[in-house]
Amino acid sequence: MAADYRIGRASCWAVLLFGLQLAQAFYIPGWSIKSYSEGEAIPLFVNKLYSDNTQIQYAYSELPFVCPPSGRPRPGTGLISGSNVALNLGEVLRGDRIMVSDYELEMGTDDKAHYLCSQQVDRASLKKAVEVIKKGYVAEWIVDNLPGATSFVTVDKSRKYYAAGFKVGYEEPSLTTGQPRYFLNNHVTFMIRTHRAPGRDGQRGKKVIVGFEVYAKSVEAENRDASGLPASLHDVRNGLELTMAKNATNMTLPRNAGPAYVMPELDDGADDATLTIPYTYSVYFREEEKVEWANRWDLYFVNQEDSSKIHWFAIINSLVISGLLSAVVAVILTRTVRGDIKGYKEGCVEEGKQRLGNNKRGKGTRTPRKNSGEKGGFLEQEDADTTLGAADDASSDDELAEDITGWKLVHGDVFRPPPYGHLLAPLIGSGMQLVFMALGLLILSCFGVLNPSFRGGFISVAVALFIPAGILSGYFSARAYRTFVGGTTWRHNAIVTATLFPGLLFTTIFILNLFVWAQASSTAIPLGTLVGLVTLWLFIQLPLVYVGSWYGFVRAGSYTHPIKANVIPRQIPAQQWYSRNLQAILFAGLIPFAVIFIELMFVFQSLWQDKSGYYYVFGFLAVVSAILILAVMETTVIAVYIQLCSENYNWWWQSFFLGSSSSIWIFAYCIYYYSHHLHITGFVSTMLFFAYSFLACLVYGLLMGTIGFLTAYAFVRRIYGAIKVD
CATH class of the missing domain: 1.20.1050 (Glutathione S-transferase Yfyf (Class Pi); Chain A, domain 2)
Known part of the structure; x- marks a missing residue:
């Protein structure tokens, strides 16, 4: 029997350890730690462009002036360049379009200069690049679930903080004409901050990423070697200006130009003229002793802490x-x-009591009538007392009134039942559904389950809480409906409750989506996502509202x-x-x-x-x-x-x-x-x-x-x- 006990206990420990191993196979944003060995490949994901001046976002990989993904496998990651990353519902609705890039990063390996590709752009693509820079768009790239950030220092130079994203380009006026000139940032320097991994991984020499800084720079397309790299990245005199008008005397073919580099084409005045944009990058790894993995997001929130x-x-x-x-x-x-x-x-x-006393006193008594010729006497005094008592009764009634x-x-x-109670009841039911959702989001946020590393978590969890809360919506709506209206048409009330608020929300978003689709923006909700939302609405939420309405109307009944x-x-x-x-x-x-x-x-x-x-x-x-x-x-x-x-x-x-x-x-x-703090332009935005x-x-x-x-x-x-x- 003791042997059976030991075998059972050993089996329990085996199941527990197996479960922990399975749990390590899943990445829980904000809770799971990913550690890297020396020389291990680190995937870099490109996401989207966004700006403070507009509500229109764009998928970075779909821009016509950037390097398209090559589609080659990324060794050590199991990923393929150009493949899309599976997104949750919240990420899709917020406009994320995450894709595996061609940038090659290896833990602990610095790369001072690396050529990526050269992209030929026509006039339409060049116009798009100018529009993106003019509206102040910034790009969001991701490494180890950290968004690439621009590093800043506080005014007193005592603290460093991050601002997510980096600028695609910049604008400066011409010294001769005063007209604006637009320059594209075609070189990026990655500064990846690392820290020793906690636990056994740290003892094995593994590291975790605690910072991802991106420094963008515009480098001219001329004066490059055979591999497409500029002569110097530290002494850059001219940036890459987005214009077709180039002076042929300033453009020289590099010596020993290899097949990897494409010479920028000249503008001959033709409509099909193109401009070639070379892209390069640098990678540096630096040890960060003060920042640990648990608080690596703190630099993004220095302003909120201050x-x-x-x-x-x-x-x-x-x-x-x-x-x-x-x-x-x-x-x-x-x-x-x-x-x-x-x-x-x-x-x-x-x-x-007073009415009861009056009834007892008045029962069987009769007030004597006085002749017109009589004056004074006992009868007159009794009549006066009776009149005074009646006056006292009247005054007490007035005081009570x-x-x-x-x-x-x-x-x-x-x-009294309210007017239009058949509309008030569905509103109360939908409101209870939102109350449940809001309380759930607030509690999960306070416990850290919904954190910034859980990208799209708020929207995803909100939908996950809103759908099952349909039971509460139907219950409270049906009870209020029976209290206000009565009758037996609770099924109609259930349908109204299930479609009133979600229907208004879906219709508004669908109409807005038509305008966003016309802008070719990543903010546009894909058709498959719309179909999925309608399925959740009609085939899950509506039956739950119906069940709650049946229980509230038939079983619980009206409020007394x-x-x-x-x-x-x-x-x-x-x-x-x-x-x-x-x-x-x-x-x-x-x-x-x-x-x-x-x-x-x-x-x-x-x-x-x-x-x-x-x-x-x-x-x-x-x-x-x-x-x-x-x-x-x-x-x-x-x-x-x-x-x-x-x-x-x-x-x-x-x-x-x-x-x-x-x-x-x-x-x-x-x-x-909107009028005093934002700089949004355009009708759609x-x-x-x-x-x-x-x-x-x-x-x-x-x-x-x-x-x-x-x-x-x-x-x-x-x-x-x-x-x-x-």
Whole structure:
């Protein structure tokens, strides 16, 4: 038996070790470490071009003026030049087009100068290159999942930091004519920072990559040797200007020109004239002792770390605003509402006792009538006492009527079904679906699962969370639908819930995709991806919404209310200017917007200015988001209470709009940000910016509107359930 135990224990350890070996075969971005031996081949991937001045991106390998992939196998990597790398859904949607390049890198082996290829370009290709440089495009290349970066030094020269990407070229004015001249960076120097690998790999002499710096340079096409290399890379007097007009006297054929080098052709004025662009590169490996693999991304976020004081100021600002709101809500709940409820109950009890006493006193008694000729006497005094008692009863009724005012007067109408409830229910269901998705993304970000090395992870995980959350969407939508509308047409409500928000989102993206397709941009979503998204929508999400709707409508049923609605609706009096719908919505939206305003600047900068999209301070974002949700809940409670005190019982839609109202101010801030901080040019780029901003504000508004509605619903049920007198 002991032998069996030892055999079983050994089998468990064998299975565990086998599982660990299998786990090492998969690369988990941000968690798995890739170590390289001396001389081992390192693949370099080319991705895309992006710019701060436009929303149009281009796949680097598809540009007509760069070296096309040769298609030869890369020894030691198992990759083929020109082959596409498998991308996740988020990478495809963000415009990534990663491909294996022909650049040859070997761990620890420096290469001072290496010829890549020469590319002949015609006038159309040359025009495209000029357009790319003119709009300030930068290229993104990848080594060991690190984007190639341009190195900078802080103003006080105390720290170094990275900016992802490197410029394709540069522009400078002509000294004679003043016209702009465009130069292409046709030589790149790779500086790869390495560190000793942790654990056993480090003991074996292996290293990990902790930095990937790219230094681009423009080198003239003339004065090159037989292999196509320039005479000197350190003393470059002339760059490669993108123009067909060349002076033939300045161009000399290199001695012993070999077959690898192609002489740049001259411009003879013909339409088919071409320009030959030679591409070269250099590779250097340097040991970096201070940077380890675990914190190799820190240099990309030096600016965000330096702005931590501003993030703390944003949190303090949010806490102050939330504290003031909490104090107001506490006063409403503890003093005003409880006092009103207590007075209402005591008034109802006193009214019942008084009516009961009047009935007992008046039973079997008859007030004597006085003749017109009689004056004074006992009967007259008794009649006066009776009249005085009636006056006291009337005054007490008036006091009770004065006490039962405001929100207590609409208790018979506050739970009246809202108009267009068949539309409000799908919105609530879709909002709950987004709430689940947003909470999941925020939690995963705080735990580091969604990190910058997980390229496209936010979008991929968001879709992965949104699809199964369709069950929650159908459940809450069906229960709200049965509460608002009733009936038996829950299947129709399920279809509307499953198609309302995703259908609007897909239709908008598809129309935008037509414009991007016309620009031949990598931002355009491939047809196969669109078909896959439609499949996820119609064949996975819609059935899940249907199942959730069935359970919510048939099994769970409608929500019960403490007070039944009156048959005849109460007339709503004229409202004050501050409690009218539009004014209340705009004023209520200012408070949550003030909570997130400072953090919103960093998010916008990461999304629209730093196109790499590397946002790293998720801890600050989580704290601000929690305060934002609290501010939306408290603002909605205050606004709904003021509305009910104005005897306006139409709070259903109003609470939803109050919660989502800050999205209006966020979209207004998008307009301001576009006008004062961005340099976007072109109709398509402008349309993409505002369309994406509108969709983002729509998602935010639907999410926060649902939170506001649920908060107001719980608040109304609580206060009107407390005034119910048996």
